[in-house]
Amino acid sequence: MATYPEGNPGVFPVDPLTPVGQFRLVYGDTASEAYDPDEPGFQNFEELSDAEITQFLAQGSDSVSRGVGLLYLALSGQAAKQSRSIKDNDLSIDWTKRATDLRAVAQMWLDAAD
Numbered sequence: 001m002a003t004y005p006e007g008n009p010g011v012f013p014v015d016p017l018t019p020v021g022q023f024r025l026v027y028g029d030t031a032s033e034a035y036d037p038d039e040p041g042f043q044n045f046e047e048l049s050d051a052e053i054t055q056f057l058a059q060g061s062d063s064v065s066r067g068v069g070l071l072y073l074a075l076s077g078q079a080a081k082q083s084r085s086i087k088d089n090d091l092s093i094d095w096t097k098r099a100t101d102l103r104a105v106a107q108m109w110l111d112a113a114d
Contacts, residue, residue, distance in 0.1 A: 004039035010050040012043035022064045023053045027071065060113065069109030076102035 014030055015021040024030060024045070032043035053067070060066030080099035086092070 001033065001036040002044045003037070004035040004042060004044075006035075007044035008047060008049040008052070009035075009039075009042050010045045010048070010053075011041060019057050019062060019064060020050050020053045023057060023067055024048070026064055027068050063113045065109050066113035069106045069113060072102050072106030072109060076100075076106060 010024070010032065011018075011020070012032055014024050016025055027048075029045055029047040031046040034043055048071075056067040056071050057064070060070050076099045079095070079102055083096050083099060085094045085096050
């Protein structure tokens with residue numbers, strides 16, 4: 001358990017009427033845990049803080065779809081840095097396609113924003 005404002009603080013419950021809440025719902029980052037001690041109105045979300053979401057929305061001219069697309073572009077960049085293919089006897093792990101897949105998802109969201 002984290003102490004507020006550690007982790008990924010965000011308004012809880014998620015408000016679907018706000019751009020941050022809409023972004024969180026569309027992207028699927030809704031899992032959270034309470035702070036210890038409890039911080040009324042806030043929880044620690046699994047992936048993104050409200051501040052991070054606000055930045056993606058700002059970069060996307062306040063478009064939820066464009067903001068989500070920009071997040072997926074950022075994730076594809078991280079995946080590209082971690083790209084690896086490992087083989088050992090009959091075990092095989094291939095992370096070389098993750099960046100491409102995430103870029104495709106990003107493009108889908110960016111196209112939807114247009």
